Amino acid sequence: MECKKTEDILKLQNQLKDAKMKNTKLKKENKTLINDLQFVRSQNEKLVIEFNTFSLKSIENLEKLQKIIGKLEQMYFVVENTCAHFIQKLEKQKQIHLKEMDELKRDLDKQNQDDITCSICLVAWDVSGSHRLVSLFCGHLFGDSCIRSYLNRSEICPTCRMPCRQDQIRYIYGRRILPKQ
Structure with a gap:
């Protein structure tokens, strides 16, 4: 034990x-x-x-x-x-x-x-006829009949007084310059 x-x-x-x-x-x-x-x-x-x-x-x-x-x-x-x-x-x-x-x-x-009016007669220009648009040698614009009759009495531009003659007149062809018809 x-x-x-x-x-x-x-x-x-x-x-x-x-x-x-x-x-x-x-x-x-x-x-x-x-x-x-x-x-x-x-x-x-x-x-x-x-x-x-x-x-x-x-x-x-x-x-x-x-x-x-x-x-x-x-x-x-x-x-x-x-x-x-x-x-x-x-x-x-x-x-x-x-x-x-x-x-x-x-x-x-x-x-x-x-x-668009003539500075001589103050009437609008025509497309054709006696009052159609024209220019002088100086460049000013007028009705044809008005400027011709004016140049019969005087030999200067009515606007600028530059000397001019009837044989210097030129026709202007331009629709915008002419009055509306």
């Missing part, structure tokens, strides 16, 4: 030895896990600090962007108002220019009416 007790003691000693080895191994693993946990915690703290810093910078950047957007909206409003003001001015100028153009057209029509 003593042998059995010795065997049991040896078994218990071996079990104790195995348990101590397992305990030592578990302590080492536990130490490693504690170190890993401490590392993870320190990394977590760093990440939290970085996140908070990033959040603060993001908030600051967002505030800066909002200020910039506000300034841009103000500038846009000013530009929009300025454009509207210039458009109004341009519209007024357009109206003024249209009135001026109408006046110039009326003046031009009146002047053209004067330009």
Whole structure:
């Protein structure tokens, strides 16, 4: 029986030895896990600090962007108002220019009416016949019969007083110069 007790003691000693080895191994693993946990915690703290810093910078950047957007909206409003003001001015100028153009057209029509009449008799020229359009050497225009009868009495152009003769009379062929029929 003593042998059995010795065997049991040896078994218990071996079990104790195995348990101590397992305990030592578990302590080492536990130490490693504690170190890993401490590392993870320190990394977590760093990440939290970085996140908070990033959040603060993001908030600051967002505030800066909002200020910039506000300034841009103000500038846009000013530009929009300025454009509207210039458009109004341009519209007024357009109206003024249209009135001026109408006046110039009326003046031009009146002047053209004067330009299609004989400066001697003040009657419009004919396309053919005795009062058809003719020119003197100086370039002035008259009705044929009017200038011939005038040159019978005088040898100068009635407009510019340049010397001229009846053989210098030239017929003018141009539809735009003659009055509308």
